[in-house]
Amino acid sequence: MTILLKKSKILEPRNPNRSTALFGGKASGILNWNDIPYPHFYKLREMIRNQFWIADEVDMTYDTKQFSHLTKEEKTAYLKIIGLLASLDSSQTNMAFKISEYTTDPSVSAIMATIADQETEHNRSYAYILSSVTDWETQRKAFEAPRTDQLLLERNEPIVEVYNRFSVNPTLENVLDAMIYTSLLEGLFFYSGFAYFYNLARNNKMVGTSTMISYINKDEMQHANFITELYRATLGENPEYNTEERAKWVYEQYKRGVESEIKWSNSLLRNIDGIYLPEMEGYIRYRANKMLRMLGLSNIYPEYIKNPMKWVHAFVDNFDHTKTDFFEQRSRQYTKTSDLNGFDDL
Template sequence: MTTTQNTGLENTARKKALLDPGMDLTLRPMRYPLFYERFRDAIKNTWTVEEVDLHTDLADLNKLTDAERHLINRLVAFFATGDTIVANNLVLNLYEHVNAPEARLYLSRQLFEEAVHVQFYLTLLDTYLPDDKERAAAFAAVDNIPSIRDKAEFCFRWIDSIEHLNRLETKDDRRAFLLNLICFAACIEGLFFYGAFAYVYFLRSRGLLNGLASGTNWVFRDESMHMTFAFDVVDTVRREEPDLFDDELHAQVRQMLREAVDAEVQFAEDLLTGGVAGLTLSDMREYLQHVADRRLAALGLEPEYGSKNPFAFMELQDVQELSNFFERRVSAYQVAVTGTVNFDEDF
């Protein structure tokens, strides 16, 4: 009798899936130790806005051409609300439906990191745009600047797509959730933000705005880890419920990424409208397509564009620097934490 009861309990435990509705509170036995390791790794990546010296950029701002100044103004306008949108989706949608306490530990940490990013970009705007009217205009960019408004509307559409879901009861519910998760990982954090990082690192390759680039290094690592966790969730669901990943879902993911690339190319057209020496719209489009293909590969899908990375400053300069810098910072912040951190810069 005992054997039968135990077998029944084991079968029940095996059938419990990550997206099953509820509020699992049990950390032992731990169902998903990888998520807990992601949480521990994120703690090692702690940084504060006060460590970033943006005032070193003030002299550089006066050196910019009109076209470069337009690029920076548009870029900081996007930064003004970008991470707030991501944080809202995390609270409204992700935390509710990823039903494992170790995963929710990571999501709690991610929310903290999004708050630090919001503070960083607030400080950036206060430093770069001392005029109150200019700052107000930057924060209103989601309403007043078409290229930023279109990106924001893309985000809001996917937030709203599952706002009615209180429980993921059906396969259609779970597919809708997966699309939201993939959108924010692959398209928003993994494409919109990576496009923004490329502009920052391009300027640094010109010897400009090193303070902004320094802070971006830390944001970059956070965003890369957010993507990694989200793709871990997708991989876990694929193992548990492979029938969710049908041709229709794959087609929807491809369409979503195509729309994200189109929106980001439109943003690039706006940023580069004045003609920025050394940075062409063609190269930016190719870079965005390359990044989109990388996201598809992470999801186990074939590339859409077959584009290469045209930016040597991304492949040669920043990969090595970010890796080394990350290793140095880890030792400074490891307090009562053991283990190693594996970080793969995915440009």
């Protein structure tokens, strides 16, 4: 059975304020956070909103001086990864907007608006990073790479297919598929790139960039947390879609994603000092396991239950602690102190 979703009306006062379903239900459009079907969504929203930061506040002075001293391989990786991250975050802004158009739960729409706003700041941060360290033509080429580089095109092809399928044919099945690819982006596809910048920083290189990436990383972890909760809740409301066939499809997408991420990282990071490729491959498989468990599924790589690259923890601060940059004696911690502090391990 195919359930075609309709765009939600902005206001429908004859409907109840409390939504009757996440998708395909009824709601007035009047949001009362004290009366929503999934009360824990409010806590997730607060965890997302507590992480406020602005790209232009990150000091890139030292990075501007250091960029020209990076090796050729380090510069290539730096520019290509920034280009990739920019392409992924561009799609995430639009995907959050698309989901908000079709959800019939105002709380989900509100959370998606917050996520979309954060994704625009991520995208802005990549432009800010590049404008700080290199010339306009190099910046332009970095942003062009995701649509011209063959390896990047192949890597992003499944994302393009699944996202565009939902956009032109907004069925319940297609929005579920899009959520899975959102979980892949937020929880897996960014992570070898993030690790590259943390590796530079642990060698006292491009620390400003690493700081920016750590803010983005923390946001993405919270986005991934919410999208997995939304996926599971949607399946709970629509048990006819919670099938072995769907679970098999999800496993296949994660295996495909892991293979793609490993191929990408091996091609780009093989000559980077401090990056040990077998360790990176294990880290990618570990991230896949972690995201699958968050989706309510099982590990597909039983030998990678623990993080083999624990050193990355030093670069994404725990919410219960405050760290400072190597060169800046300023707080890297923007999040407010509250009882919601604490997030999923890297």
